[in-house]
Amino acid sequence: MPPASLSRTEVIERLTVVLRQQGFAGASLAELSKATGLGKSSLYHYFPDGKDDMTRAVLAHLAEQLQEALFAPLLAPGPARRRLDAMAGTLNTFYRGGREACLLGNLVVGETRDRFHEELAAIFEQWIAAIAVVLRDAGFSRTLARTRAEDAVIRIEGALVLAAGSGQEGVFERTLRQLPADLLAPAKAGRD
Amino acid sequence: MPPASLSRTEVIERLTVVLRQQGFAGASLAELSKATGLGKSSLYHYFPDGKDDMTRAVLAHLAEQLQEALFAPLLAPGPARRRLDAMAGTLNTFYRGGREACLLGNLVVGETRDRFHEELAAIFEQWIAAIAVVLRDAGFSRTLARTRAEDAVIRIEGALVLAAGSGQEGVFERTLRQLPADLLAPAKAGRD
DNA sequence: CCGCTATTGTACCGTTCGGTACAACCACAA
DNA sequence: TTGTGGTTGTACCGAACGGTACAATAGCGG
Numbered sequence: 001m002p003p004a005s006l007s008r009t010e011v012i013e014r015l016t017v018v019l020r021q022q023g024f025a026g027a028s029l030a031e032l033s034k035a036t037g038l039g040k041s042s043l044y045h046y047f048p049d050g051k052d053d054m055t056r057a058v059l060a061h062l063a064e065q066l067q068e069a070l071f072a073p074l075l076a077p078g079p080a081r082r083r084l085d086a087m088a089g090t091l092n093t094f095y096r097g098g099r100e101a102c103l104l105g106n107l108v109v110g111e112t113r114d115r116f117h118e119e120l121a122a123i124f125e126q127w128i129a130a131i132a133v134v135l136r137d138a139g140f141s142r143t144l145a146r147t148r149a150e151d152a153v154i155r156i157e158g159a160l161v162l163a164a165g166s167g168q169e170g171v172f173e174r175t176l177r178q179l180p181a182d183l184l185a186p187a188k189a190g191r192d
Numbered sequence: 193m194p195p196a197s198l199s200r201t202e203v204i205e206r207l208t209v210v211l212r213q214q215g216f217a218g219a220s221l222a223e224l225s226k227a228t229g230l231g232k233s234s235l236y237h238y239f240p241d242g243k244d245d246m247t248r249a250v251l252a253h254l255a256e257q258l259q260e261a262l263f264a265p266l267l268a269p270g271p272a273r274r275r276l277d278a279m280a281g282t283l284n285t286f287y288r289g290g291r292e293a294c295l296l297g298n299l300v301v302g303e304t305r306d307r308f309h310e311e312l313a314a315i316f317e318q319w320i321a322a323i324a325v326v327l328r329d330a331g332f333s334r335t336l337a338r339t340r341a342e343d344a345v346i347r348i349e350g351a352l353v354l355a356a357g358s359g360q361e362g363v364f365e366r367t368l369r370q371l372p373a374d375l376l377a378p379a380k381a382g383r384d
Numbered sequence: 385c386c387g388c389t390a391t392t393g394t395a396c397c398g399t400t401c402g403g404t405a406c407a408a409c410c411a412c413a414a
Numbered sequence: 415t416t417g418t419g420g421t422t423g424t425a426c427c428g429a430a431c432g433g434t435a436c437a438a439t440a441g442c443g444g
Contacts, residue, residue, distance in 0.1 A: 022302040022303075025217040026216075029432060041393070041394085041435095045390080046391095109213075109214070120358075121359055124354060125358065150354065154347055154350035154351045157349070158346035158349040159346045161296075161297045161346075161350065164301075166317065174339065185380070220401070221400095222400080231423060231424090233404090233422055236403070242402065
């Protein structure tokens with residue numbers, strides 16, 4: 001085994017890859033060890049509580065990443081449309097056009113949903129709240145902004161599921177392309 | 193262990209419960225055995241290839257169920273709106289208002305995505321195709337009907353993810369409530 | 385150079401994993 | 415009654431699981 005020379009961040013990023021592809025139950029210590037290049041003893045040195053600790057570290061790292069790459073731009077000044085377009089662009093590269101799975105989506109399963117519920121719910125909430133701010137800035141009511149923001153996250157997560165399940169390439173990118181305009185579309189009586 | 197006296201269908205339904213809650217990797221033989229009341233030997237008697245066979249049987253059973261409870265009503269004559277409303281109602285009970293996970297969504301993960309890709313893709317495709325027929329009947333173009341049908345499945349799957357991840361009860365039901373009207377909304381220039 | 389701490393390899397723990405072998409059972413037909 | 419074939423409990427398999435103990439190392443400040 002090489003002398004590592006990986007920063008903690010790099011280790012966490014490699015753990016992320018395994019967890020987001022395999023889910024919690026499917027990610028074995030052996031795989032996590034291989035992916036990081038760290039032996040089990042090193043892994044337990046940095047993450048004393050094992051997979052649990054690793055997952056929490058991965059979630060914390062993800063929260064930071066999203067904060068600066070997604071939420072902050074959403075909350076920054078500028079035209080609503082441009083901010084939403086930026087989110088779509090960021091997500092498209094983040095999920096490699098739908099070819100990469102969503103860590104959050106793969107952790108809301110079985111016992112892990114309850115075990116990491118706080119962290120998961122917090123990330124989802126921040127995301128929705130950030131989108132809702134944009135929609136409020138665009139002039140929508142608080143409640144409409146909120147439901148549309150939830151809808152945005154719903155469509156992103158759903159598109160990742162369908163893209164993975166159907167194997168159709170375009171599904172995710174098309175969803176991202178439509179999203180900004182749909183979110184900003186004028187409210188219609190009887191809808192929303 | 194009781195003398196079983198379960199029909200094959202009942203066994204499959206009990207396997208379904210475990211698989212949809214725990215996913216493939218998270219569903220152990222011990223759990224599947226306990227849930228069905230069948231010992232491992234009986235399980236292997238009915239499903240010689242183990243979890244693989246069980247999962248395939250569960251997927252086949254799900255396909256049948258969806259066929260008669262979801263796709264057939266969608267393809268039956270009647271006003272488009274009523275047919276979509278029926279779908280929404282069926283889904284709401286099927287997923288217990290978002291409290292129950294989606295088997296499909298939990299199988300598009302890790303290696304299981306590839307292992308059962310054919311079955312998964314077929315079910316998604318049938319579902320989308322059935323919705324698209326309704327939208328074509330409602331007067332939409334082939335391509336618009338198709339993309340909106342994909343969007344419907346996307347929103348359903350996404351709503352299940354967000355409902356599970358956020359713990360918010362209303363998310364799934366609200367999504368289902370909005371869906372029929374959104375799908376039938378007149379096309380607007382620049383959107384869709 | 386020393387000594388100290390952080391890190392790591394190796395060996396091992398008990399448990400559970402998916403899966404198999406096989407004898408006993410059971411209902412039922414001959 | 416005696417098969418007989420579909421079923422089942424029990425015992426077991428090797429491998430992999432998550433996790434631990436510990437001695438050896440590596441790197442670095444003094």
